[in-house]
Amino acid sequence: xxxxxxxxxxxxxxxxxxxxxxxxxxxxxxxxxxxxxxxxxxxxxxxxxxxxxxxxxxxxxxxxxxxxxxxxxxxxxxxxxxxxxxxxxxxxxxxxxxxxxxxxxxxxxxxxxxxxxxxxxxxxxxxxxxxxxxxxxxxxxxxxxxxxxxxxxxxxxxxxxxxxxxxxxxxxxxxxxxxxxxxxxxxxxxxxxxxxxxxxxxxxxxxxxxxxxxxxxxxxxxxxxxxxxxxxxxxxxxxxxxxxxxxxxxxxxxxxxxxxxxxxxxxxxxxxxxxxxxxx
Amino acid sequence: xxxxxxxxxxxxxxxxxxxxxxxxxxxxxxxxxxxxxxxxxxxxxxxxxxxxxxxxxxxxxxxxxxxxxxxxxxxxxxxxxxxxxxxxxxxxxxxxxxxxxxxxxxxxxxxxxxxxxxxxxxxxxxxxxxxxxxxxxxxxxxxxxxxxxxxxxxxxxxxxxxxxxxxxxxxxxxxxxxxxxxxxxxxxxxxxxxxxxxxxxxxxxxxxxxxxxxxxxxxxxxxxxxxxxxxxxxxxxxxxxxxxxxxxxxxxxxxxxxxxxxxxxxxxxxxxxxxxxxxxxxxxxxxxxxxxxxxxxxxxxxxxxxxxxxxxxxxxxxxxxxxxxxxxxxxxxxxxxxxxxxxxxxxxxxxxxxxxxxxxxxxxxxxxxxxxxxxxxxxxxxxxxxxxxxx
Numbered sequence: 001x002x003x004x005x006x007x008x009x010x011x012x013x014x015x016x017x018x019x020x021x022x023x024x025x026x027x028x029x030x031x032x033x034x035x036x037x038x039x040x041x042x043x044x045x046x047x048x049x050x051x052x053x054x055x056x057x058x059x060x061x062x063x064x065x066x067x068x069x070x071x072x073x074x075x076x077x078x079x080x081x082x083x084x085x086x087x088x089x090x091x092x093x094x095x096x097x098x099x100x101x102x103x104x105x106x107x108x109x110x111x112x113x114x115x116x117x118x119x120x121x122x123x124x125x126x127x128x129x130x131x132x133x134x135x136x137x138x139x140x141x142x143x144x145x146x147x148x149x150x151x152x153x154x155x156x157x158x159x160x161x162x163x164x165x166x167x168x169x170x171x172x173x174x175x176x177x178x179x180x181x182x183x184x185x186x187x188x189x190x191x192x193x194x195x196x197x198x199x200x201x202x203x204x205x206x207x208x209x210x211x212x213x214x215x216x217x218x219x220x221x222x223x224x225x226x227x228x229x230x231x232x233x234x235x236x237x238x239x240x241x242x243x244x245x246x247x248x249x250x251x252x253x254x255x256x257x258x259x260x261x262x263x264x265x266x267x268x269x270x271x272x273x274x275x276x277x278x279x280x
Numbered sequence: 281x282x283x284x285x286x287x288x289x290x291x292x293x294x295x296x297x298x299x300x301x302x303x304x305x306x307x308x309x310x311x312x313x314x315x316x317x318x319x320x321x322x323x324x325x326x327x328x329x330x331x332x333x334x335x336x337x338x339x340x341x342x343x344x345x346x347x348x349x350x351x352x353x354x355x356x357x358x359x360x361x362x363x364x365x366x367x368x369x370x371x372x373x374x375x376x377x378x379x380x381x382x383x384x385x386x387x388x389x390x391x392x393x394x395x396x397x398x399x400x401x402x403x404x405x406x407x408x409x410x411x412x413x414x415x416x417x418x419x420x421x422x423x424x425x426x427x428x429x430x431x432x433x434x435x436x437x438x439x440x441x442x443x444x445x446x447x448x449x450x451x452x453x454x455x456x457x458x459x460x461x462x463x464x465x466x467x468x469x470x471x472x473x474x475x476x477x478x479x480x481x482x483x484x485x486x487x488x489x490x491x492x493x494x495x496x497x498x499x500x501x502x503x504x505x506x507x508x509x510x511x512x513x514x515x516x517x518x519x520x521x522x523x524x525x526x527x528x529x530x531x532x533x534x535x536x537x538x539x540x541x542x543x544x545x546x547x548x549x550x551x552x553x554x555x556x557x558x559x560x561x562x563x564x565x566x567x568x569x570x571x572x573x574x575x576x577x578x579x580x581x582x583x584x585x586x587x588x589x590x591x592x593x594x595x596x597x598x599x600x601x602x603x604x605x606x607x608x609x610x611x612x613x614x615x616x617x618x619x620x621x622x623x624x625x626x627x628x629x630x631x632x633x634x635x636x637x638x639x640x641x642x643x644x645x646x647x648x649x650x651x652x653x654x655x656x657x658x659x660x661x662x663x664x665x666x667x668x669x670x671x
Binding site for chain 1: 319321337340341343345347349350351353354355357358359360361362363364365366367369383384387513514515516517519520521522523524525530532533
């Protein structure tokens with residue numbers, strides 16, 4: 001099995017890019033990259049038809065390593081570029097990779113409107129609970145009370161639940177997993193790639209260099225073990241009391257429904273516009 | 281139903297080679313469509329909304345995408361994305377939205393994405409004077425986004441120029457792989473004038489150069505003598521990397537001085553090498569003039585009237601109208617200043633173009649400014665009055 005996976009990953013990576021990658025040793029983004037590549041391979045998309053769009057931050061550096069069409073955009077705006085690309089060429093498979101600060105702070109407005117609009121896009125939001133690239137400042141998902149380089153006395157704000165936010169905003173498919181739960185993550189990404197509409201996968205990933213160090217969570221291995229302990233399958237989560245949920249989070253599919261996408265609705269506008277012209 | 285029919289009729293009647301009564305914003309939209317615009321993303325703002333509204337009617341009828349985004353940041357982002365995927369994209373806004381667009385305008389510069397951005401100027405800063413006329417965004421159009429970069433900015437003074445310059449804006453964006461700013465003002469955008477639209481065959485329409493080599497040979501930012509690289513559409517089979525980081529010829533991020541320096545040199549060089557093709561000006565009664573007006577946008581119309589009135593009163597008055605604001609049309613301005621008794625630059629700001637004229641003047645003559653910032657036009661009489669003061 002592992003031999004097969006290695007060759008698949010090798011197949012989808014660029015070999016004219018100067019490795020090593022920019023991430024810290026032990027970063028979860030490499031695990032996500034592997035998971036994404038396996039899901040792409042399994043979905044059977046042609047490399048030429050796949051566009052991988054990134055924002056700014058550690059996660060924004062992911063697209064450059066993959067041998068597809070890749071666009072590294074501006075901070076928080078990846079979804080806006082992806083919207084233009086998808087509308088311009090609806091046949092392309094457009095995947096957007098963002099971080100928690102990228103997607104829900106500076107890009108929060110774009111995220112909720114992309115979910116509401118329901119254009120066919122796959123949004124992968126890597127949540128490492130802080131701004132890693134800039135040195136560990138607090139983000140919209142930093143837990144209340146946690147330390148950050150801009151919260152030396154503990155974080156004073158409540159955190160966003162990214163998945164719940166996108167469910168409310170109208171995303172067609174919303175799922176959450178972690179880089180520890182790789183098999184589940186592979187499956188979620190595959191579903192998010194193959195479904196119609198705006199599909200979100202939130203991926204918890206450890207930032208041991210910044211968030212972990214400041215909050216004394218140990219090594220990257222310790223943090224992965226922490227995910228294993230804290231993550232609760234949705235079916236069990238629903239039956240838990242608020243006390244039992246303390247210090248834990250749910251993983252699984254939060255929403256899965258089908259409604260007309262923007263592009264499907266747009267076909268109606270084209271028909272009406274043409275009929276109106278024809279009448280004259 | 282009957283209303284809709286007659287409207288559709290009048291629209292089709294005026295298409296080619298015939299006189300029509302049009303608003304500046306309408307003419308700009310028609311110019312965009314004539315130039316091949318097949319993507320629009322925008323956000324409502326007065327006095328630019330007519331462009332967004334007309335594109336929402338026209339693009340679906342042609343099967344092309346139109347979208348109203350959540351803000352102006354998203355609008356230009358969508359346009360750049362669409363451009364990279366092969367579309368001719370445009371967005372339209374006014375000052376407050378133009379400020380928001382600066383971030384992704386810089387992105388368009390560095391990835392060399394052709395895109396047309398309309399800014400219909402109104403009084404600023406901030407919400408300012410909605411929506412009285414002003415010309416306060418001239419320097420912002422040049423320097424608005426951070427980092428040093430080239431800029432191409434066109435400025436119409438009439439409804440027919442709204443059409444013609446818009447075609448030129450698209451052609452220039454496509455040819456140079458650079459964002460082009462179409463800097464109109466509220467007065468010209470809302471003006472209604474008779475326009476004779478050119479027949480379709482009479483229009484020159486330029487498309488970006490796309491790669492012709494096999495994908496394996498494609499080096500995305502490698503160029504020939506033109507310094508303008510060929511642009512592959514996303515999904516065309518040329519898989520490559522686009523980034524807002526400074527990049528090498530292959531499109532990958534670099535910080536090597538021996539790759540960074542040539543990158544910037546080419547980014548500026550691709551425009552400066554072709555300055556002559558970009559400098560658009562018009563002159564009125566300049567040949568025997570000893571007093572010269574230099575102006576642009578709606579103020580140039582008042583100057584045209586001032587030239588007529590002044591000549592009737594025996595003044596040897598002429599006008600140089602700038603249609604290109606950036607790159608600054610240095611050669612034409614130098615020529616207009618040479619041998620003149622004095623020059624006056626009327627504009628609806630505190631001297632954003634007059635400072636450029638003074639810079640270029642270099643002792644040729646005396647340059648005066650005439651600034652007005654009360655939300656109204658400069659009148660021909662005011663110009664003549666100001667001339668009397670300074671002569």
